[in-house]
Amino acid sequence: MRDTQSTKLLSELSRPGRRGAKIGPLDVPAVNIREKIPAYALADAPLPLPELSELDVVRHFTNLSTLNMSVDSHFYPLGSCTMKYNPKRNERLASLPGLLALHPYQPEESLQGMLRALWELQGMLAEIAGLHAVSLQPAAGAQGELTALLVAAAYFKDRNEDRTNVLVPTSAHGTNPASAAMAGFKAIGIESDREGMIDLNDLDRKLDEKTAVLMITNPNTLGLFEHQICEVAKRVHDAGGLLYLDGANMNAILGIARPGDFGADMMHYNPHKTFSGPHGGGGPGAGPIAVREMLEPYLPTPRVVKRGETYSLDWKKPKTIGRVRSFFGNVGILIRAYAYILSHGGEGLADVSRYAVLNANYLLAKLRDVLPVPFSKGCLHEFVGSASELKSERGISAMDLAKRLLDYGFHAPTVYFPLTVKEAVMIEPTETESRETLDAFADAMRTILSEPVELVQSAPHSSSVNRPDEVRAAKEQHLAWSDLSVTASKESIGPVSPSVASAGERA
């Protein structure tokens, strides 16, 4: 059970004069700080930092860490995010002193091993993409999108083509239109048809000589393969545009379909989703991009190159868009991806995708009678259920389901995304889950739907906070949790079921 100490803020635990470490007497001549630092840069009084013992701090963070759900502690079926188990072997490899202790300012001769691994990773990612060249620099999928769009802008500028528009399906991740806007393009939405695919008629209406890029996620955010992708690519290319693949869903098609083969000219990977980078808490991630040959001159510098048996950083690319991140990218994440790809091998990667698809279809089959799935034909690695009927008939929303699952020890699925499905519940089990886990999750969903509605509507009952006001929490970060709770207290809903009580003790 949670005691009140462990959910207090550091500022609430603070006591004047309490310290974690004692600093010894000064053994150098004292300096008057006011002579060394300009007055405008000095505070009038010491900052009101919390004053705590080391044990206070250790307990605070250790207890907080146990309130979290993670892939290592709980099933985490977060659609679109591919929260798979990240093998500890890759963590160990990335922590080898020969990799971990490198400094990016070391001379290249002393970085040969690292540069070789990065060079080889570029080749592997190009091969998996079916594309020509790779930049490992972007620090996240979203930055990969931005980088690729800047590359496209440089390409069109070089060709004296004035193309201002980026087309984005309405089911796309929000980063797609945001990246288009940041790169200076105008984002234009494309509707989906009744099967959840790109509406070709709407595409034709919006494609013209102003189209720079169509951004597509394939498989799309409904977990469906855009089976018209070759036709879509042809129409975009006929209009003189480029096709961008948002690679967040590569976990469904590794070694089975290659974006370059189905018409993509550029793409990003999310190694923290697909290739075992630790994921969550805001990073670090990585977002390598792969592009077709004619776009290579514009890629960010430096590029990792091999001349003879020597690896080096190539800065001499006259048409490059320049740097998008410091050094060579988030190398720690890239090394994990390298280890993951090497340890699976080609056939192993294809198996990753086959099992991811099998697991999603298994869950889909177990759940569709209680949670309608509007677009389920040809589901790949994830599916999107709709709580729309549940909400209108029984008052149970997607949010209620997600919150109640926490009481059963499952991380909530993605909810309310994609926007094209009402009351969306987006479930992606990934290939690393056992059949027993999938069965337990399906059982929990069914149990929840047989429970009294009030119990579900007021969940979670096992966590330290109930339903915080998320907007306020984001905007007023100094608030204590107790200030943010917006729903009824636990006492008002009566007893909870035994499984919930035990989940509560664990959580």
Ligand SMILES: *Cc1c(COP(=O)(O)O)cnc(C)c1O
């Ligand atoms: C996660 C995701 C992104 C953004 O990637 P980040 O690495 O989080 O920046 C873009 N598109 C889709 C479909 C995603 O799921």
